[in-house]
Amino acid sequence: VLMSAFALGWAVRSQHDARERRMEQVKSDERVQLARELHDTVAHHVSAIAIQAQAGRALAATSPSSPLEALEVIEVEASRTLAEMRAMVRVLRNEAPVDYAPQPGVADLERLSGASPAGPRVEVRVSGDLAALPAAIDAAVFRIAQEAVTNALRHARNATLIDVRVAGDQSTVSLVVRDDGDPGPADPAHEAGFGLTGMVERALLLGGACRAGPCPGRGWAVSATLPRQVSA
Secondary structure (H helix, E strand, O other): OHHHHHHHHHHHHHHHHHHHHHHHHHHHHHHHHHHHHHHHHHHHHHHHHHHHHHHHHHHOOOOOOHHHHHHHHHHHHHHHHHHHHHHHHHHHOOOOOOOOOOOOOHHHHHHHHHOOOOOOEEEEEEEEOOOOOOHHHHHHHHHHHHHHHHHHHHHOOOOOEEEEEEEEOOOEEEEEEEEOOOOOOOOHHHHOOHHHHHHHHHHHHOOOEEEEEEOOOOOEEEEEEEEOOOOO
16 A cells, blocks of 8 residues: 555656646747747837948948938838837737737748848749648748848948848758858858757757858858648
């Protein structure tokens, strides 16, 4: 009887510990997801605001209309930032599920072409079969492209073009974001930080891969390959 009671107590305690570990893992996963979304969305918009403010100030003397155009972009980006921050606050207050808003995807990539009217030109090219992608893959393509464009706008020296290419076939989706900035040694600011970490994590979680590095000759590239189907 004593042994049976001991075994029962041990089993109950083990189940309790396992349940606690699962709950902590869920909380940790949600924190990572929210941190990634915070970086991907808010950092992108704030970067655009900073770039437009710098451009407006630089062009004010020679082009009186440029500051007004920059202010219009700043207003749009600030409004988007506020909306997305409010959505995240609702999640943290348990007023909304973790999947708190429709996620942008491949169909929204053209939005990136207007990321910096006063900076490098951003060209988006989409080809192949990209219909009916799983939601997680669709969102990951956009977020990785968005972060790569943001990094290029921040760090590419004297760049005139940021080229975004997405292609799909029956088994994979590939993404390459390349700028034509000045050649030089690997830039720690370009290479490190939560931005690249988040891109790599997104790809790995979906069974894909993501890498970044200097291009031959000049420029910097981020490339990612994602499976078309997500493993259960």
